[in-house]
Amino acid sequence: MALDGIFLTKIKQELLTEALGLRVDRVNQPTKDEIILNLRGKGVSKKLLICVRADSARVHFTAHTIDNPQVPPMFCMLMRKYLTGAMIVGVRQQENDRILFIDFDATNEIGDRIDLTLCVEIMGKYSNLMLLSEGTIIDAVKRVDFTTSSVRQVLPGTAYQLPASQNKLSIEKSEISDLTERILSFGDKQLSGAVMSAVQGVSPVVAREIAYRVTYDDAPVASLTGEQVQMLRTELEKIKNGLQSDLRVYMISDKDGKPKDMSHMEVRQYGDTMLITAFETPGELLDQFYYERDRINRINHRAHELIKTLNNLIERTARKLSFQQQELKQCQDKDKLRLYGELILANLYRLGKGVTFYEVENYYESGEMIRIPCNPALSPTENQKKYYKEYRKAQTAEKMLATLIEKGQQELIYLESVLDELSRADTDSEISAVRLELSQAGYIKNTKGKKQKPPRELPPIEFRSSDGFRILVGRNNVQNDKLSLKTAAKSDLWLHTQGIPGSHVIISAEGRDIPDRTIEEAAIIAAGHSRAKDSSLVPVDYTPVKMLKKPNGARAGMVIYHEYRTLIVKPDAALTESLRVK
Numbered sequence: 001m002a003l004d005g006i007f008l009t010k011i012k013q014e015l016l017t018e019a020l021g022l023r024v025d026r027v028n029q030p031t032k033d034e035i036i037l038n039l040r041g042k043g044v045s046k047k048l049l050i051c052v053r054a055d056s057a058r059v060h061f062t063a064h065t066i067d068n069p070q071v072p073p074m075f076c077m078l079m080r081k082y083l084t085g086a087m088i089v090g091v092r093q094q095e096n097d098r099i100l101f102i103d104f105d106a107t108n109e110i111g112d113r114i115d116l117t118l119c120v121e122i123m124g125k126y127s128n129l130m131l132l133s134e135g136t137i138i139d140a141v142k143r144v145d146f147t148t149s150s151v152r153q154v155l156p157g158t159a160y161q162l163p164a165s166q167n168k169l170s171i172e173k174s175e176i177s178d179l180t181e182r183i184l185s186f187g188d189k190q191l192s193g194a195v196m197s198a199v200q201g202v203s204p205v206v207a208r209e210i211a212y213r214v215t216y217d218d219a220p221v222a223s224l225t226g227e228q229v230q231m232l233r234t235e236l237e238k239i240k241n242g243l244q245s246d247l248r249v250y251m252i253s254d255k256d257g258k259p260k261d262m263s264h265m266e267v268r269q270y271g272d273t274m275l276i277t278a279f280e281t282p283g284e285l286l287d288q289f290y291y292e293r294d295r296i297n298r299i300n301h302r303a304h305e306l307i308k309t310l311n312n313l314i315e316r317t318a319r320k321l322s323f324q325q326q327e328l329k330q331c332q333d334k335d336k337l338r339l340y341g342e343l344i345l346a347n348l349y350r351l352g353k354g355v356t357f358y359e360v361e362n363y364y365e366s367g368e369m370i371r372i373p374c375n376p377a378l379s380p381t382e383n384q385k386k387y388y389k390e391y392r393k394a395q396t397a398e399k400m401l402a403t404l405i406e407k408g409q410q411e412l413i414y415l416e417s418v419l420d421e422l423s424r425a426d427t428d429s430e431i432s433a434v435r436l437e438l439s440q441a442g443y444i445k446n447t448k449g450k451k452q453k454p455p456r457e458l459p460p461i462e463f464r465s466s467d468g469f470r471i472l473v474g475r476n477n478v479q480n481d482k483l484s485l486k487t488a489a490k491s492d493l494w495l496h497t498q499g500i501p502g503s504h505v506i507i508s509a510e511g512r513d514i515p516d517r518t519i520e521e522a523a524i525i526a527a528g529h530s531r532a533k534d535s536s537l538v539p540v541d542y543t544p545v546k547m548l549k550k551p552n553g554a555r556a557g558m559v560i561y562h563e564y565r566t567l568i569v570k571p572d573a574a575l576t577e578s579l580r581v582k
Helices: 005-018 074-083 176-184 191-198 204-215 226-245 282-302 304-346 380-423 428-440 477-487 516-528 573-579
Strands: 023-028 034-041 044-051 058-061 087-093 099-107 113-121 128-133 136-140 249-253 259-263 275-279 357-362 368-373 461-464 470-473 493-497 505-507 538-544 565-569
Touching: 005 058, 005 087, 005 099, 005 226, 005 282, 023 074, 023 087, 034 074, 044 282, 058 282, 074 099, 074 113, 074 128, 074 136, 176 191, 176 226, 191 204, 204 226, 204 259, 249 282, 259 282, 275 282, 282 304, 282 428, 304 357, 304 368, 304 380, 304 428, 380 428, 380 477, 428 477, 461 516, 461 573, 470 516, 477 505, 493 516, 505 516, 516 538, 516 565, 516 573
Parallel strands: none
Antiparallel strands: 023 034, 034 044, 044 058, 087 099, 099 113, 113 128, 128 136, 249 259, 249 275, 357 368, 461 470, 470 505, 493 505, 493 538, 538 565
């Protein structure tokens, strides 16, 4: 999937229509590759998202609220310094290439007017965002010097240079006859390849679509008939005319509705194998196409260190637990050590020094003879004491190991529950709450050396069942405790996946009998908010809140219960989303 230059031309047209005259009210930087300009005008408020991430570079208006880090990055502070209060006065594109310029009328620190330009280069892994003043780079999201690129520098204070031209024709500025002639000059290529080689700003899906419409296949250029050449001219003419007059764009999705690609022209090449959805503006399409994937990327980016720390803690705890279980298994031979000591003691009168084993009668096994290994350098009495000492040591170790293993198992369950809640975090506040929980539990330290602002406390996630009952879901272990042990009434119903890390779920009874349908819907929600959300069948326990107990010293989110029922349900993301209270 690719946002091509012609698609960007439609984005430019949308910005010219919607953004001219708006002023920058705020600048935010959710991640290192994203900038959001909050724009305001008379009765108008819009958010312009500029992303230069390698796999999703783009520019468009967004309707979503994106969480920002507690401390803004340095590039964000620089953008605020220069662009706050600046007015958008122009939007330009480098022909039909994937380079967009957004011009601003701004003022500097002493009140003088200055012209500033945001340059957005959408070029895969080389995508970049630069702030320019009269052709000089003030700064860039990605700085480039000659140690990383021999082509051009992107550094503060250097002159901005356009990327090297690919010697393609602009469909907007060139004559159709010239475009056709350039395409036909690649006679040794398939038609789609020739279109991409000749025409600026064409993505693979658009090139294939042109070839499909002209030949119903991807025939070689040299085999085109006169009629097909005329059809090629017609298709190029349609694209050229649609650049200025039609902002409609198309999303290509699989049968499950998962976005796969996008196009500025209607796509027919897939027949019934794909779903084609039209959007009135490119911004609407891009907002829907990338939102969910970018949300996951943002969470992974912000939570990267926490995820790494948790995985290391889980691995270390599991390894330690495995060693302790092996030691405990070895302690199972302690009774043999005691037996050897007793038999040596019973036969001291006839045992001598300097042998490697004692062969004695085992009076526990009806006189059966048994060989007992011994140290020839020690006397029988010393060997007997040695076995008793090893027996007492194993006996003590067995008791300690049993306690340590139980503690380790609880710790492993807790860490896995934290990792699960982190995987479902939607906002920076939720990630910060997990970080605070781990800090309070002693797993991580505040390395910044100063007191951090506590994260904004979010309410539990709320759902409404088909029967009208409130269903509340905890976001993390601390909130799970608060929800189950303090907020919920004794008559409410508590649900949790059986033996699987997940959120606590509460059905608020409010003095009514809870119907089976509501219990089943709450169980599906509990399964969807657990580590088993991708499983086919998930066991979910449910019990009245009054049956819950919190063991002394138990970690956050840990409760016990003995009377319960179990439902086997299948996670259903669509049902869960439909019941969520927005």
